[in-house]
Structure formats: C-alpha cells, structure tokens
Amino acid sequence: MSAATQAPPEPTAPALEVRKPPTRKRLVPYWLLLPGILWLLVFFAAPLVYQASTSLQTGSLEEGFKVTWHIATYWDALGEYWPQFVRSVAFAAIATLLCLVLGYPLAYLIAFKAGRWRNVVMILVIAPFFTSFLIRTLAWKTILADGGPVVGVLNSLHILDVTSAIGLTEGTRVLATPLAVVCGLTYNFLPFMILPLYTCLERIDPRLHEAAGDLYAKPATTFRRVTFPLSMPGVVAGTLLTFIPAAGDYINAELLGSTDQKMIGNVIQSQFLRVLDYPTAAALSFILMAAILAMVTIYIRKSGTEDLV
C-alpha cells in the first residue's frame, strides 16, 4: 500500500476528458446524481421556497392562507421576539466558546498524549451518543437539582455569587437559569467540537513539535506559534458545527430553563405546533436562517478557510 501515499490529491480520471467519451458515458454522473439531488431539491430546497411564500401570507386556519405580500409579519415578529433572537445568539456563542475551551484539551489529549489509550478515550467520547440525547439532557435535571451536591459545591466556593452578579444564575439555584441552559448546550454539542479538532490535530506531524523545541521554543510558544495555527481548520469546523445547531436549539431551554430563557427555536416551535400561526413561524425561521447563513459566510471569509466546503 506504499503507493497510496503518493496518490495525487484529486484523482478524477483526466483520461476520460481527453478522449471525449461517447454521450452515453458522459451522462453517467448525471444519472448517479439524479435520485439523491431530486430528493434534496424536493424535500429541502423547495420547502425553503415554500416557507418564504408562507411568511408573506395572511389568513386564518378556517379561511385558509393567501399570499398578500404582508411584509409587516417580519416587523411584527422581530419587534415581538427580538429578545429571544438576541438570547439565542448569546447562548450559542457562549456555549461554542465553552466547547472550544473544554474540547481543545481533550482533542489534544487524544491526538498526542493518549498513546495506546487513544481508542478507549475515543470510544468514551462517542459512546454517550448512543443514549438518546433527550434522556441525557434530562439527567442534567438531576445533576443540577436544587440542594444537590453540584449546587452545594458551587455555593460553598461562592461561584454562584459571581454568576448571579453577571446575571447567569439567580440566588442559590442553577436549574431554570441561563447557566443551566448554557451548560446543557455546551454538553450536547461538545462532541461536534472535539471530533473535527481531533481529526485536524491528528494530522499534525509530531516532528514539527520537536523542531520547535529544538529551536528553543517553550511548550507554550510551540502551542501558540505551531500547533494552534495548524489546527485552525478544525477550530473553524468545530465552532460552526456547535454554533449553528445551538442557535436553533429549543430542547435545552425547554428542559433546563424557565420561561425567561426561551430561545428563538422555542418560539418557532410553539408558533408552528401550538399557536398554528404559520406565517409568523415561517418569518421567524426565515430570519433565523438568513442570520445564520450571513454569520457563517462572514466567519468563513474572515478565518480564510473557504476550502472547508
């Protein structure tokens, strides 16, 4: 298999193009694409268009909905639910940052320090996935319960006083506060940060570390100047994979928060499934989609890893 290491980066048979193959053969890729792409067009792309049109409709369940280009739905939705929007972005951003801070050491540990324990640690990172995430999120209700050991320790270390001061908790409670929701979000999306970081770190040649050390770089300098810059694609991928789902999540806010921690996902869900106000739900999710796509595009441009896609 030594030949595989010299393989060109993109082996897309150039011979085919030179010979100008018969039409039947040139159609092969289109036949391969057809079923899957059709599926995505009908059940992913078309619904987005449908939703855009729904957001411009007015009417009621009894009389039916009609497109009336009622743009005001957007203003009303934004005017009424901007706190939830701000909260979603803030919670998701804090959770993403926490995921990075918590996840990096673990990814580093698996990539460079674990040795023969690597597979075991890897299994321990992935295995929790197999218990439904809703059950695991419910377990946080037990962990963070009022008067439980975790809250007790946080209280005696006066950590809750600090978090109360910055508005993350209230009094001696953790459950039903922003801290609980952020904690749940961080927990739920942590593996999505660790895995891309790990794949990126694992590819770094350990000889680069040795070379840095030989050139009298301290470990901290080696990390700052060599390891971290090389792991940037993993950091970008990881932050996107945690931020996007976290911003649209409503499970953690519902299970671990109170009515004061509702995120935009909660609003969309209740507008769609309970209030049955489809235009508002459509407008809100359209705004959410546009906001996230804009943020992601700017972020990818800024971080200079456009080949990510």
Add this chain to the structure above:
Amino acid sequence: MRWLRRNAVVIAGLLTLAYLILPNVIVMVFSFNKPNGRFNYEWQRFSTDAWTDPCGVADLCGSLGLSLQIALWATIGATVLGTLIAFALARYRFRARSSVNTLIFLPMAMPEVVMAASLATLFLNMGIQFGFWTILIAHIMFCLSFVVTAVKARVMSMDPRLEQAAQDLYATPVQTFLKVTLPIAAPGIAAGALLSFALSFDDFIITNFNAGSTVTFPMFVWGSAQRGTPVQINVIGTAMFLIAVLCVLGGQLFTGRRKRS
C-alpha cells in the same frame, strides 16, 4: 506543582471527559431507582423493577420499535442515494458541480428547526398526512449529506491506479467496480450508514414537526418529560449505551485480530 503544570493538558482533557460521561453515569444509576411520584429525578431506593419489566410502560416499546424501523429504512435510503452522489462528485467532472456541492453542504449548515418547519409547511400545503412516511422522507433528507461527505472523502483518497491495474489485468468494468472499487470504498459507506442510523434514531426536532400524532422514541421521552418520566426510559438508554460499547469493542478486537493474522 511541576507535575501539575506538565500534565495540565491531560488533567483538563480528563475533566472534559468526565463532563461528557457524567450524564450517562446518572442515567445508568437512576435506572435502578424506585422514585416516589411520577418523576425520576431524585434518588429514593435501589430496585431492579424497571430492568425486569422494560416494556412495562404503555407505548414505550412500540415507540422504540418504530424508531428502529424508521432508522433502518432511513439508513438504507440515505446510504444508497448518498453513495451514488459521492461517486459522481469524486469521479466525474461535470457542469453544476459546485451547485451540487452547495446543495449537499447547506442541510448540514442549517439549523434543524428551519428545515423542520419548512418541510412541515410543504407537507401541510400539499395536504399530505403526517406519519411514518413523512418522518422517513425527512430523515433520508437530512442524513443524505452526511453519507455523501463520508463516502466522498474515502473515494477521493483512493489511488486511481488500483483500478487501472485491475483493468490492465483484463477485469471488466463491472468486475473492477465489485472487486476493487467497492471494497475500498466500503469503510466510508459503512461510516456514513452508521452515522445515518445514529442521527435518524436520535432525531427529535425534525421528527417533532413532521410526525403528526406518530410517536417515535425521542418523542416519547419528550412527552414523558412533561407527564412524568418512567424509570424504563433510563433502562433503555443504558441498554443502548452498553450494546453500542460492546459492538465497538467487539469490532476493535475483530479488526485487531485480523490485522495480526
């Protein structure tokens, strides 16, 4: 103190690992609880009642079976469609290539709630009855991109000379595909399929919007969080966890032994 500084990374990593594992430990421990009242959040006393009667709660095992069934069909559908796309993208140059790439990437970069609400809007407008089929359609849709990504990476990293060698040795295109290409792409396909199964089985948000009155396992758990959580939920969560770990360990042993021999 020096020891602490030198091993700071390892300690921090292990603490994160503990944070990841802790809820699973709680789920496991509380599967042996005998709660007072309807909610299983506080430890009362040890009991194996739930383990001896895992289906003792109405609708629980039915929803579990439905979830497994949907996950199986969604995996098959997404793997077949996704593998075809991956081969087209990895092996051929054609027009609209970059638009296809974008169409594959977008579902992964979209908050689930947006996809869920828009697909449900489509079904509503079309007057399609929500249920098994709408869930399955939705699951295939969002699993597809993950399969494409997994398979494409594998096929791209494959040495094209292996196929050329096969053809030089007078293998027909079909033989080359079955005996060379497919075995090499198999790990990528398997990874994509496994991921699809896990994603589909555990999906809540998209299912919540597109299920109507059909109840999958995650929907059952969600409902029970409002009505009262039976201990049996923890039993099933723990059992899934143990089965998965055993499968992975078994697979490790198997491949390890095969490599050595």
